[in-house]
Amino acid sequence: MLKRTPLFAAHQRLGGKLIEFGGWEMPVQYTSIVDEHLCVRRAAGIFDISHMGELLVSGTGSADFLNRCLTNDIRKLAVGQGQYTLLCQENGGVVDDLYAYRLDSELYLLILNASRIEVDVAWFQARLAALPELSGTTVLDPASDRFGAFAVQGPRVVEYIDALFPGPSMGGTAVSKASDLKKNQLGAWTVSGETVWVARTGYTGEDGFEVITPAPLTESLWNRALEFGQAVRQQPCGLGARDTLRTEVCFPLYGHELDEVTTPIEAGLSVFVSFDKGPFLGSDVLARQKLEGTQKRLVAFRMTEKSPPPRPGYAVWAGGAPVGVAVSGTQSPSLQNGIGLAYVPPAVAEPGTVIEFEVRGRRFAAEVVRKPLYRKVTKTA
Amino acid sequence: MSSQVPSDLLYAKSHEWARVENGIATVGITDHAQHELTDIVFVELPAKGRQVKSGEACAVVESVKTASDIYSPVSGEVIETNPAVIQDPSLVNSDPYATGWFFKVRLSSAEAPGDLLTPQAYAAQIGA
Numbered sequence: 001m002l003k004r005t006p007l008f009a010a011h012q013r014l015g016g017k018l019i020e021f022g023g024w025e026m027p028v029q030y031t032s033i034v035d036e037h038l039c040v041r042r043a044a045g046i047f048d049i050s051h052m053g054e055l056l057v058s059g060t061g062s063a064d065f066l067n068r069c070l071t072n073d074i075r076k077l078a079v080g081q082g083q084y085t086l087l088c089q090e091n092g093g094v095v096d097d098l099y100a101y102r103l104d105s106e107l108y109l110l111i112l113n114a115s116r117i118e119v120d121v122a123w124f125q126a127r128l129a130a131l132p133e134l135s136g137t138t139v140l141d142p143a144s145d146r147f148g149a150f151a152v153q154g155p156r157v158v159e160y161i162d163a164l165f166p167g168p169s170m171g172g173t174a175v176s177k178a179s180d181l182k183k184n185q186l187g188a189w190t191v192s193g194e195t196v197w198v199a200r201t202g203y204t205g206e207d208g209f210e211v212i213t214p215a216p217l218t219e220s221l222w223n224r225a226l227e228f229g230q231a232v233r234q235q236p237c238g239l240g241a242r243d244t245l246r247t248e249v250c251f252p253l254y255g256h257e258l259d260e261v262t263t264p265i266e267a268g269l270s271v272f273v274s275f276d277k278g279p280f281l282g283s284d285v286l287a288r289q290k291l292e293g294t295q296k297r298l299v300a301f302r303m304t305e306k307s308p309p310p311r312p313g314y315a316v317w318a319g320g321a322p323v324g325v326a327v328s329g330t331q332s333p334s335l336q337n338g339i340g341l342a343y344v345p346p347a348v349a350e351p352g353t354v355i356e357f358e359v360r361g362r363r364f365a366a367e368v369v370r371k372p373l374y375r376k377v378t379k380t381a
Numbered sequence: 382m383s384s385q386v387p388s389d390l391l392y393a394k395s396h397e398w399a400r401v402e403n404g405i406a407t408v409g410i411t412d413h414a415q416h417e418l419t420d421i422v423f424v425e426l427p428a429k430g431r432q433v434k435s436g437e438a439c440a441v442v443e444s445v446k447t448a449s450d451i452y453s454p455v456s457g458e459v460i461e462t463n464p465a466v467i468q469d470p471s472l473v474n475s476d477p478y479a480t481g482w483f484f485k486v487r488l489s490s491a492e493a494p495g496d497l498l499t500p501q502a503y504a505a506q507i508g509a
Contacts, residue, residue, distance in 0.1 A: 032419040033445045240446050308423045308443050331422040331445050360425075360441070 005050035006148040006218035014236050024051040026239055033240035037333040040204055040245055043263030044154035044234035046225055047242055049210065050218060053112035053144040057122060061137030062106055062175055066303040068134070069127050071264055074362040077102040080173030082184050082199055084272050087123060088282030092263035092289065095351055096120045097254055100184050100198060103172060109197070109212070111329045127281065139332035148218025152225055153208030153245075156232035161209055164221075164228050165189040165198055173196065176357065178209070190272055191217055203242060205249030205376060247328050248374035250300050250341060256312055256327045257298055257341055266343070268298045268371070296324070300371045303338030303357070307364035310340045310357050317356040318348045326357065332373065338366070339373045382431035384413035384509050387478055390474060391494065392503035395436075398478065399497060401488070406455045409472065409482040410442065412508045418444040421473045426462040426484055433459060435494065440483055442473065453486065455494050461485040 002025040011018060016027030027048065039045050043256055047359045057066060059179055066074040072085035082101040086094055095115040101109045103253030112120045121142045128135050152161070158179050162268060165178045169187030180185055186199035194214045202208040213221055226236070243253070257267050264273050273286055273334050303310060310329030315322045348355060356363040390398045396414035399406040400433045415421065423443040433439045433453040440451035466472050472481040488494070498506065 028446070029419065203385040232409075245443060308425065308447065308448065309442070311448065331420075333420075333445065 006047055006215050007048045029238040029240045034333040036237040036241035037244050039235045040154045044156045044229055044232045045237035047151045049239050050148040050152050051114040053109040053117035054147045056141040056143050057108045059138045061134040065134045065138040071273040073277040080185055084098050086264050092282040092285035093260040094258040095123050097258055121223045148215045149212045150222050151202055151210045153202045153204040153206050157208050159232050160228040162322050164225055174300050203247040244330050247330055248332055250371040266296050296343045297345055299349050299368045299374050301366045303363045303366045306340055308359045310338045315358040316344055323348055334374050386500050386504045388500045391497035395452045397454045399417055399454045403489050404487045407482050408484055412477050415474050415477045420445040421470045424466045424470045427459045431459045455486050457486040457489040459484050460487050
């Protein structure tokens with residue numbers, strides 16, 4: 001039996017096409033992936049992300065505990081800030097990539113991938129049990145069932161976010177209005193007497209917000225966001241557009257760029273690994289890889305001839321031999337070109353390197369390019 | 382959204398249509414199929430001269446999300462393919478029964494294929 005989010009009925013009403021994703025029944029699209037994708041780039045889109053997991057970590061030991069587990073330095077977070085970070089095995093393989101928010105001085109909220117919730121919670125629990133000096137001062141509270149979440153993304157979301165969450169924040173970063181939140185900051189607003197968290201984060205490469213709310217409020221808040229969004233031509237968007245949007249800006253997706261046999265260094269995520277904060281899960285392996293380099297590297301590529309869209313699993317060829325594999329790939333709606341991400345040896349990883357992709361027994365030309373594949377068009381004065 | 386099912390065509394359960402005239406079948410995919418696939422970005426067609434059997438995978442249509450096999454609804458020799466859908470795959474979305482056709486087959490049997498669905502039967506299958 002697939003799990004359903006608090007927005008399941010809303011998706012049915014909106015005509016969403018529902019598919020299985022990570023054990024959940026989720027909308028892949030409402031109109032079309034290209035249509036929804038371009039709507040986010042040009043105006044605004046709203047996504048159900050309630051399938052993602054929540055884990056609350058609290059107590060005087062919580063910061064120390066998280067720093068012993070996660071790759072990024074949790075001490076960099078002021079109250080009301082978030083950071084991208086990873087949970088690794090001792091061998092450096094990625095258990096999950098996640099977002100950590102500091103809600104209060106000794107309270108953190110971790111946002112986990114839907115398919116990894118149980119695995120992650122078990123890791124944190126086992127780790128805490130192995131650290132007796134912190135186990136009395138750190139509390140783990142798996143809270144996925146108590147929260148719903150949605151993301152509003154696109155350059156025009158900022159036009160209505162203050163109407164959706166009126167007034168100053170009541171917690172997190174102190175701001176007089178939601179649109180004053182800066183990237184990676186979050187604030188708390190009170191809705192129907194409950195605390196709702198609004199973070200200026202997202203997974204599309206556009207400006208936008210993610211709303212983490214008590215589950216019973218999810219649908220009414222979603223409906224209000226749909227209503228306010230009409231003025232900026234916002235559309236509901238499914239997982240299909242979420243995937244093409246994140247691929248264009250080269251954000252990793254667990255199960256594609258990241259898994260238990262891939263490290264953050266191989267995935268090009270060193271900037272989210274702190275080597276000066278003390279030991280954490282996998283730190284020895286990651287430090288060595290950072291110093292010595294890795295056998296595989298994640299690169300972005302684009303097709304350079306008319307070809308079928310590249311897909312995850314397609315073989316990468318260079319110098320007449322298979323050398324790697326695509327882990328993400330699609331026809332880019334913004335660039336109207338085949339694009340993707342692939343693991344290749346270092347010798348093939350430099351931008352400009354000519355590679356080929358094998359599709360149904362034929363090979364098509366591509367080249368390694370710098371990340372991101374798509375850059376937001378910024379207005380010049 | 383209800384899909385169009387023209388009354389002058391025959392249909393395969395796998396969502397291809399065939400227009401049979403003078404022993405030659407023109408083949409494409411149905412409005413229902415293009416609507417399910419959405420955003421068609423690539424079409425691969427069989428080589429001219431290829432012998433195809435009814436039910437045989439002989440073309441590929443790719444949307445942003447996935448690649449799907451297209452099965453010939455008839456048996457015979459491929460005598461013509463549509464260069465326009467290679468050039469502009471979105472024709473399959475915008476005009477699936479006319480300019481979005483895929484290929485033409487000279488039927489190996491003089492009789493019209495008997496195992497295809499009538500428009501009424503196909504409409505019932507897709508709930509149109």
